Amino acid sequence: MNHYGIFVNGEWSDYGLDKIEVRNPATNEVIATVPNGGADEANKATDAAYDAFQGWAGLSVYERSELIWKWHRLIEERKEELGYIMTMEQGKPLKEAIGEISYANGFLSWYAEEGKRVYGETIPATQANKRLFVSKQPVGVVAVITPWNFPAAMITRKVAPALAVGCTVVIKPSELTPLTAIKLVELAEQAGIPKGIINVVTGDANAIGTAWIEDNRVRKLTFTGSTKVGKLLMKGAADTVKKISLELGGHAPVIVVADADLDKAVAGVLNSKFRNAGQTCVCANRVYVHESIYDTFIEKLVLKVKTLKVGNGFEEGTDIGPLINQSAVDKVLAHIKDAIDQGAKLETGGMGQNGLFLEPTILSNIDDSMLCMQEETFGPLAPIASFKTDEEAIKRANQSNYGLAAYVFTENISRGIRITEALEFGIVGLNDGLPSTPQAPFGGFKQSGLGREGGHQGIEEYLEVKYISLGL
Numbered sequence: 001m002n003h004y005g006i007f008v009n010g011e012w013s014d015y016g017l018d019k020i021e022v023r024n025p026a027t028n029e030v031i032a033t034v035p036n037g038g039a040d041e042a043n044k045a046t047d048a049a050y051d052a053f054q055g056w057a058g059l060s061v062y063e064r065s066e067l068i069w070k071w072h073r074l075i076e077e078r079k080e081e082l083g084y085i086m087t088m089e090q091g092k093p094l095k096e097a098i099g100e101i102s103y104a105n106g107f108l109s110w111y112a113e114e115g116k117r118v119y120g121e122t123i124p125a126t127q128a129n130k131r132l133f134v135s136k137q138p139v140g141v142v143a144v145i146t147p148w149n150f151p152a153a154m155i156t157r158k159v160a161p162a163l164a165v166g167c168t169v170v171i172k173p174s175e176l177t178p179l180t181a182i183k184l185v186e187l188a189e190q191a192g193i194p195k196g197i198i199n200v201v202t203g204d205a206n207a208i209g210t211a212w213i214e215d216n217r218v219r220k221l222t223f224t225g226s227t228k229v230g231k232l233l234m235k236g237a238a239d240t241v242k243k244i245s246l247e248l249g250g251h252a253p254v255i256v257v258a259d260a261d262l263d264k265a266v267a268g269v270l271n272s273k274f275r276n277a278g279q280t281c282v283c284a285n286r287v288y289v290h291e292s293i294y295d296t297f298i299e300k301l302v303l304k305v306k307t308l309k310v311g312n313g314f315e316e317g318t319d320i321g322p323l324i325n326q327s328a329v330d331k332v333l334a335h336i337k338d339a340i341d342q343g344a345k346l347e348t349g350g351m352g353q354n355g356l357f358l359e360p361t362i363l364s365n366i367d368d369s370m371l372c373m374q375e376e377t378f379g380p381l382a383p384i385a386s387f388k389t390d391e392e393a394i395k396r397a398n399q400s401n402y403g404l405a406a407y408v409f410t411e412n413i414s415r416g417i418r419i420t421e422a423l424e425f426g427i428v429g430l431n432d433g434l435p436s437t438p439q440a441p442f443g444g445f446k447q448s449g450l451g452r453e454g455g456h457q458g459i460e461e462y463l464e465v466k467y468i469s470l471g472l
């Protein structure tokens, strides 16, 4: 079994620390160990990133871009192997894991080029003997804290724009899925990205996070994870007035209006709900279907859901792998039980459980007071509620403190646009269950977060604006 190290200043070492076991959620086997790092290792990583910053920022963007492209090519060559490691530690079906590697790599290619388009401005001055310029420069050392549901993409989505503009990074991957991150960084090293530019510390989340939050040299924190931890980090960041980007929880509604193409809507819900076993922050979490098509929609959806194969992600044809751990399973089961206790009807699936594997579940006769309509389930459960008017659907969809993704299905484009504009969400899939892509901005309204990742917007998060006033 492999024991991996912490990566600081171009060197891998376990610093003689205790080990954290990484398990395969499909089998519960320990597949590797990583060091249980803490504040000391976090500080060493910051030292390295801080020392490397001036040199990296001093290269031309074309030089940085070339190195990011080299990294991209190595990832492309090794994507099957990387996907394999991801399935082993995270559980998602192998084809989905390899798909995530390609998606993750898309951030490297996008930002390797987007970095070349960080333009400044000149502003007409009030006096004839002045010239006003605006330029942009990297913020400095960036702390990157990522979750387990997308072990590769959540890293590249943050690291690629940071590196492209000249920032250096200290990364803490989830303790549940550190191996994909470690493998990606090994390839960055092979690509020739100089020492100190990327550093990875595994271990005690609170100790590492606190060390970075309190350090004035860390100028930016970018985090994807739970709203609870996001709020904690946001409060902590206040003391050093750190810039922050937060991608937090979601509670995505789907609105299927009467004139929707039902096959499209069913396919959209399937894609959005069951990818990654329902463990994504943009997963359809509550489905509102117009009363006139409610029964037909459920019938069609149930037929499709029954064909989904649950199993080990390495088995051919698996659509849904295990959930990440027991508390994830317990949450889904609690949501199902609560809904059924309050009168929901079980259309398919249910409380059956085998290790961390859960059956995909559809519930009908849903009321908004049920737990599954109040909070993020993060699992393969789709509660289907009915509505009478578009206004009602919009109101119910917006009745949440979350505002990440929403989905609308209608064949009437004007109606689709009207509903989309009324939704208080950062991402709307209009007849589309899979909106995420590197060239578009991803992020939420309300308590779903701050800032955007992806798109040309995503690079601004790593830039400071400098205004220069020149007297002639």
Ligand code: ADP
Residues within 6 Å of the ligand: 145, 146, 147, 148, 172, 173, 174, 175, 205, 206, 207, 208, 209, 210, 224, 225, 226, 227, 229, 230, 232
């Ligand atoms: P999830 O529910 O997706 O696991 P978390 O917010 O718990 O979400 O975890 C997301 C990331 O935040 C992980 O890398 C985790 O280790 C890290 N994390 C958890 N608690 C803290 C903390 N107190 N300070 C910094 N990072 C934390």
